[in-house]
Amino acid sequence: MSNDTERHARFNQLATAYSTDLYRYAMWICGNDALAKDLVQETFLRAWKALDNLKDSGAAKSWLITILRREFARTFERKVPKFTDVDDVVVPEKSELEPDDRAEVVLLRQQIRKLAPKYREPLLMQVVLGYSCQEISDQLGITKSAVMTQLFRAREQLKGRLQKDGVTGNVHELF
């Protein structure tokens, strides 16, 4: 197999393995479908150009996330776009979700959007990307203890806001 073919194959493997997670992560940090897609494509374009620098395939996910976060920061460091599209995403019709649970998920999305970035981002890394607390610590450049605190507070805030909103009180207005 030629080097070029190997390079293409390697890139395609990265795209297949990580594009979904990266898109979801991008969507949650920028809140806009077009921008999220643009961010992911730009991330992979940069990855394609620098692919030879990736020596350890086990570090690929962190490498891509680092590129994406930098890209987002560079593009929107002074102007964070408004969340527009997350509300339009339909909650999946999973059989295990009862109607009340689906309503909770809708409310949960609204509350996730309202979380301060310092709480939202570690939570996204943990739940969407499957990062460990140590990996989040490495990625964000903060201590593991701080990560644990932010994750705990993120969940507590979400639970608190769900209770405050009253799942049965406000949900019906959404449908």
Place this chain on the structure above:
Amino acid sequence: MSMNYSEFRRILGADPQSQDSEFLAARESGPEFKQAVAEARAFEQKLKTALQLDVPADLNADITSICAHPLHQRASWWRPVAVAASVLITVAAIGMAWKMNRTWDSVEDYVMDHYRADGAKVLALANAGDAFKLREILADIGIEMSAKMAQSVGFITLCPTPDGDGLHLVLNTDQGPLTVIYMPETRLGDVEDIHFNGMHAHLLSMQSGSAAVIGSEDLQLERIYTELYEALTPISASA
């Protein structure tokens, strides 16, 4: 020494999948611990579902085409720039950076390359609400726009074209937001509509030069063409 309930709740709330041996042992150490685990599991399921947004079906294909498309290997789509005092400045800067070291084999190549470079970004910023100097921008390339169309401009910036500066516009129409790339000095030869990235680009001859209208497949072209043709005119012709 076993983990106390308070510490257990702290770890459960931060890292429900923790493999810490003390934490794992504590999970089974009493009814209140088990109850907390059950509640956390239920919440995590909802959290996971809430965060699991749909992914565009063509995402992976678009990404894998990056390394197959020669245009993308020539230069970056756009260079990242800080969003400065106005979105206008930002997008203008994006356009200028994107222009560097670019050549195009055809108008079709140019339109696809341009839209891929910043089309989605400009479209998304179109309703940012920042003030822009429409008249000055148009005057820069010797063009005027009808008052009616000016009202529908969600965004406008100068952009490179195969033959000098042009315009990149987003129009808010009753058919939704439309991207228009206006090339005042580019004459069309034998061209066909372009389909790329799920978009449809119509190439139109204008009073001066040409334009590409980019939107969804069900775009009603005829009305847009007439409006555009009459709305964008050389300053000398309309004076």
